[in-house]
Amino acid sequence: MVGAAGRLVGGRYRLVELVGQGGMGRVWRGHDETLDRRVAVKEVVLPAGLASDDREQLLQRTLREAQVAAKLNHPGIITVHDVVKDDDAPWIVMEFIPGQSLGGLIAQSGRLPWDRVAVIGAEVADALAHAHAAGVVHRDLKPDNVLIHGRRTILTDFGIARVLDGSAGTRLTRTGTVVGTPQYMPPEQLEGADATAAGDLWSLGATLYAAVEGDVPFDAPSLAALFHAILAQPxxxxxxxxxxxxxxxxxxxKDPGQRPGAATLASRLATLAHPRTQVDHQPPPPQHRPTVTAPARPQPRTPHPPTAHASAPPRTATPSVTGPVIGPRSTTTAPRKVGRRTVLLAGTVVAAATAGAVWYWMPDSAAPSDRPGIATLTGHGYMVNAVAFSPDGKVLATASDDSTVRLWDVPNRTLLDTLTAHGDMVFSVTFSPDGKTLATASADSSVFLWDLRTRRRTAVLNGHDGRIRSVAFTPSGKTLATGGQDNTVRLWNVADRRRTSVLSVPGEAVYALSFSPDGKTLAAAAGFGPAVRLWDMASKKPRDLAENPGTTKSMAFSPDGRTMAIPGPTYATASLWDVATRKLITELEVVHKSEVNAVAFSRDGKTLATASEDKSVRLWDTTTRAPSATIVGHKGAVYALCFSPDGTILASGSHDKSARLWDLA
Incomplete structure (x- = not known):
């Protein structure tokens, strides 16, 4: 039976509107009536008059799609929540991504700048590397199966993927059957060979070519001519x-053996997109004192809720801290074997073990920077999305795409704990003004409140339809604001966990929230809408600060509440706005080499920090509005910034899976 708006599938998923259609079916925006969240529901449309054997084969293929996608756990691969059988047909329930496909973007905008295509390619290659490591090929990679949503690039529709290990299941395609989109199929697949990881790399190459040139590399008026072009023409x-x-x-x-692997490709494309930042004024390198990497016990991931996809084996990247103090002993095997009493001098590595702790002394290999690094905090399995200091500056919280939040002892540079209750990526963290509570926002559609003394979850705030990207306490700590993918901001009474208001934000999603220092104004940064929307907290009347055709990922009030900093509007810079008049004060000089992801004011208001895709952080003198320092050392784009309360430390979070502490004193 063909789906229709309003239909309830599997007794749980209400079809809302048709949003896409492909060779194997339709995709609907739906509503999960059990968990009250927005989902994508893929309807497999079976051709009329299909023979029973073919029908059964198609049913098996669809079930395999769900099984394959469910075993892949990566932020660049769409999450499968459920698969249900309704009216003798399978339906696949996935996270809903409101972004545009790369194919749609090409059709709308024509060819894209090569550096932007390099960023997209790096993220798709990273997702493919994860899939290939799990023994899975996509087999139908094309622009329509690449979704662009904010800073995420998501690979979707593993509908005809096949597990490389033939023993894992029955092969689902008959000999001689062509499965895929011809313009993006590798030559060896056209000749009847098995799909391999190298074939996905060809398809990615054709996809990137189409994106940067505005047209496919090979095309012809007939299928035979197209096959000849792919097989024989350069x-x-x-x-x-x-x-x-x-x-x-x-x-x-043409030769699959000559194509780079996905992991190698991801690294190369990331380097092309974000070349190493050159420091304008490099002081003499500091004398590097020995530092310590302290691995901590890996924290097991909490299983997804019953409706989530079957998770891959737990990610157990070894947490470590580069700094003067060690953490607890690690149960993870070290990259190289070093004897318990072996000492390797001459600036290499020193390892020793005593009293149940393992110490790794390593030289500081960070790139030259205008501000020295204090510590590198590692252990997250994926990018670090947010960093936040406790009000007393003694604890740093880091949130990651690996679904965890880590708490770090700032004075001692040690890992305190790992909070693992979320079932999906954690986008935002914030401490209550009294330092007793931590709020965390996640792609699992929930906000958790944590008791910082016991480090136990004390409340779950639900209600948003989709991912929750931002949280912020009022200065009094009595109200919590949460911003979601559903274009709403919700206000909660912290004492009784009761929702008090729902505010609407035009655009794509609410990426950041902040209250003015006096608590009278709430600001929300949105995607594809007003750059920042302001509300008077007494009347809840909205005002828009600026228009932004793209995505505003961050904003910050100055300590006096009179000025707001936001990324843009020009590429690779930030701007300052008068909050009262909502007029542009100034646009800062372009010094970054790529777009700005985050902004933060120091507590005294004298310094503004900007973080960029170019892997660097810049400090600005807010009086002269001139750049005062460049901070480099991260190996990936920098997504998050936070000053310590006393202004002596800057924390940053990056795509390189680490957070870093920088000495500003």
Whole structure:
């Protein structure tokens, strides 16, 4: 039976509107009436008059799609929540991504800048590396199966993927059957060979070519002519690929053995998109004193709720701290074998073990920076989305795409605890003004409140339809604001956990929230809407600060509440706005080499920090509005910033899976 708006599938998922259609079915925006959240529901449309054997094969293929996708646990791969059988047909329930497909973006905008395509390619390659490591090929990679949502690039529709290990299940395609989209199929697959990881790399090459040139590399008026072109003709020389040209030639090599692997490709594309930042004024390198890497016991991930997809094996990346103090003993095998009493001098590595602790002394290899690094906090399995200091500055909280929040002892540079109750990526963390409570916001559609003394969860706030990206306490601590993917801000009475208001934000999602220092104004940063929407907390009347055609990921009030900093509007910079008049004060000089992700004021208001995709942090003198320092050392884009209460330390979180502490004193 073909789906229709209003239909209830599997007794639980209400179809709302049709949002997409492909070769194997339709995708609906739906509503999970059990968990009160927005979902995507894929309807497999079975052709009329299908023979019973073929029908059963198609049913098995769809079930395999769900099984394959469910075993992949990566922020760049769409999450499968459930698969249900309704009216003798399978339906696959997934997270709902309101973003546009790369195919739609190309159709709308034409060719894209090569550096933007490099960023997209790096993220897709990273997702493929995860899938290939699990023995899974996508087999139908094309622009329509790449979703662009904010800063996320998500690979979707493993509908015809096949587990490489033939013993894992029955092969679902008959000999000689072509499964996929011809313009993006590798030559070996057209000749009837098995789908391999190298084939996905060809498809990615064709996808990136289409994105940067505005057209597919091979096309023809007939299928036979198209197959001949893919099999025999060289790749047409790209005109707009810039530094991507060499990579495209390698990806579209006829010989699968000549194509780079996904992990190698991800690294190369990331380097092309974000070349190492050059420091304008490099002081003499400091004398590097020995530092310590302190692995901590891996924390097991809490299983997803019953409706979530079957999770992959727990991610157990070894937490560590580069700094003067060690943490608890690790149960993870060290990368190299070092004897318990072995000492390797001459600036290499010193390892020793005593009293149940393992010490790794390592030289500081950070890039030259205008401000020295104090510590590198590692252990998260994926990117660090948020950092926050406790009001007394003694604890740092870091939130990650690996679904965990880590608490760090700042004076001692040690890991205090790992909070693991969330079932999906954690986007935001904030401490209550009294330092007794931590609020965390997650893609699992929930906000958790934690008792910082016991480190136990004390409350769950539900109600948003979809991911929750931001949280903020009022200065009094009596109210908590939460911002979601559903374009709403919800206000909660912290004492009784009761929702008091729902505020609407035009645009894509609420990426950041902040209260003015006096608590009278609430600000929300949105995607594809007003850059910042302001509300008077007494009347709840909204005002818009600025318009932004893209996504505003961050904003910050100055300590006096008179000025607001936001990324943009020009690429690779930030701007200052008068909150009272809502007028632009100034746009800061362009010094970053890529877009700005985060902004933060120091507590005295004298310094503004900006974090960028170019892996750097810049400090600005707010009086002269001139750059005062460059901070480098991260190996990936920097997504989060926070000053310590006393202004002596800056914390940053990055795509390189680490948080860093920088000495500002």
């Amino acid at each position: 790749m047409p020389a790209p005109s707009h690929a810039g530094q991507l040209a060499t990579v495209l030639h390698e990806l579209l090599a």
